Structures are given as structure tokens and as C-alpha cells.
Amino acid sequence: MAVIHQTDVVVIGTGPVGLFAIFECGMLRLKCHAFDTLEQVGGQCAALYPEKPIYDIPAHPTILGGELAANLARQAAPFHPNYHLKEQVKNVEALDDQGKSWRLRGNQGTVVETKVIIIAAGVGAFGPNRPPLDGIEAFEQASIHYFVRMRETYRDKHIVIAGGGDSAVDWALSLSEIAAKVSVVHRRDKFRAAPESERQLKQLASEGKIDLVVPYQLAGLTGKDGQLTAVEVESLEGNKKSLRADYLLPFFGLSMNLGPIADWGLGLTHNNITIDPTTAATNRPGIYAIGDIATYPNKLKLILTGFAEAAQAAHAIRHFLHPDEVIHFEYSTTQGVPKA
Numbered sequence: 495m496a497v498i499h500q501t502d503v504v505v506i507g508t509g510p511v512g513l514f515a516i517f518e519c520g521m522l523r524l525k526c527h528a529f530d531t532l533e534q535v536g537g538q539c540a541a542l543y544p545e546k547p548i549y550d551i552p553a554h555p556t557i558l559g560g561e562l563a564a565n566l567a568r569q570a571a572p573f574h575p576n577y578h579l580k581e582q583v584k585n586v587e588a589l590d591d592q593g594k595s596w597r598l599r600g601n602q603g604t605v606v607e608t609k610v611i612i613i614a615a616g617v618g619a620f621g622p623n624r625p626p627l628d629g630i631e632a633f634e635q636a637s638i639h640y641f642v643r644m645r646e647t648y649r650d651k652h653i654v655i656a657g658g659g660d661s662a663v664d665w666a667l668s669l670s671e672i673a674a675k676v677s678v679v680h681r682r683d684k685f686r687a688a689p690e691s692e693r694q695l696k697q698l699a700s701e702g703k704i705d706l707v708v709p710y711q712l713a714g715l716t717g718k719d720g721q722l723t724a725v726e727v728e729s730l731e732g733n734k735k736s737l738r739a740d741y742l743l744p745f746f747g748l749s750m751n752l753g754p755i756a757d758w759g760l761g762l763t764h765n766n767i768t769i770d771p772t773t774a775a776t777n778r779p780g781i782y783a784i785g786d787i788a789t790y791p792n793k794l795k796l797i798l799t800g801f802a803e804a805a806q807a808a809h810a811i812r813h814f815l816h817p818d819e820v821i822h823f824e825y826s827t828t829q830g831v832p833k834a
Contacts, residue, residue: 509537593780
């Protein structure tokens, strides 16, 4: 018979917002277990963008995604959370009518009984949108990368970046500092990136430091034994050209899948869970949602917004579980970090 773990809170998702929720719950003496389908904590920041700089974290003019995730994990560590990694919650069962007792089962056999649930699953399970190119599979391990894990991999190399969003533009700017050449392929002259980033991209292009290949789209691959030598591109008018390439980085977004969460009766709207922004409560008592998966009018999908939602949720949960308890709010500078 499987061991049944007991806890106060189960956090689903261990990205930055989920990790901060564990810290906030710990500050209120709420014990946490956490599930994540990835093999490490930190979400996309750790798994996909560990060397991507983030500029809008308070008190950090710039911080790498992996560094942010590691710092948040260290911040949560004093409360000894139990992590169930490489495991998806496949079943949620209410054990009472008040929303204060739940049983969760993971697809690896883990069973946890908890008082409340916080869903911090971001966009759900994710994977890259792959360009429809013949023979692409042969190059995906060696020379086609959908995420940048180690910037130094591309030093002195010829890089072709495809896409027009923030990831494409940001990595073009970053890799132009170390690559032999960066070519950016996009089907339009207008990019879907932050205005300042687009301005910098076009400035570097005017200086000859980045080759803007617009309006073009990917058309084919040339190489041998998994190693690219060139990327073929074509305009809407049928004009073709070949770009020398050691690596192709296609940034066409992620395909999202909420998995079993979609069947939990949480009133989804376009794969988002509507919450009360003052408490992060969903339409089911005892289930809360924070971060990118949560929505409400005028929601800003920023990490710092998710941090605030994590704090709101933790305090709302404490009151939900102990409605007769009077909690005198204290700043962390006053109370310090409670002993776990």
C-alpha cells in the first residue's frame, strides 16, 4: 500500500511563483509538498532559460533565470518542502464538503493528503512549436536548439535565429556579442518584442552586427550527420537564399497543455483559471491559483505579479484554515524566518 503523505498545502508547479508560495506559506507555519513534471525546480527559468537575463525583478537590475530559480529555492529551503519531481498530479479528490481536505495522486504513485491546494502551474506542461521542415529531427540534438541553456555554446559560431517575439530578439541581442554572425529570419519587418529591444536589434542591424533576413521564412536545412551547414530561407515572392549556419534557434513559442487540471472544474477561460485577486481563491473552496495560470481583469503576467499573488494566497489560506485565529501581520524584518 502506498505511503500517504500529510501536509497543509500542496503546491502544483515549482517555477519562481510556486517556490515563492512555499516560502510565504512557511512564513505562516504552513507545511508544503510540491509537484512538478520537470526533473528540477525552477520551472521555465531553470529548464529553458537559465542564462537568459531578467530585468524586472525588484532589487536586481539584471538576474539570470537560473540564478533567480536557485535563489528562490534557497529562500524556501528553511521550511523543508517535500518535492515530487518528474511527476504530474493526475487526480484530485475532495475528502470533505468544506474544501479543507484533499487527496492528490501523482502519475508515479505518490499520494498526498492536504488541507488546501495552490496551483502555480504557469502555462501547464510545455514543449516547443517546431517548424515544419523536412528532416528536422536529424538535427535537433546537435545543431537545432529550441532553448538556450549555455550561451557559451554559440561563441564564434554562425547562428540563425527564426522568430519575431521577445525570445528571438533578446537572444539575437545577447548572442551578437559572442557569435561569429547572427542572422534573424522573420516573415515581417515588424517584431513582436519590447519596443526598446526591437530598436536595439535594428540599430545593430544598421551597424552590420546582425543580419536581418526579412521578410523571409524557413524553407529547408542542409547538413550531414546531425550538423547543420546552412539554413535555406524563402520570401513570400519565392526568392530563395542560403544562410551559413552552425546552429538554428527556432523561437516559435511553446505548445501548452494543462493536462488533468483542465478537468478539475475550475471554470477555465482560455486555459486560465479565474481567481479573486485579493485572495487568489478559485471557484472551488480550498483551491487557489497564482502566476501565469491565474487571471482576473487587468492582470499583468509578470513574475513580480505572481510573487504578490503568492503572498495573498498564503495569508488567505491561513485565514481559511484557521478562521478564529487572530493573525497580527508582521514584516519579515520584525519576525525573521520562523523555525521549521
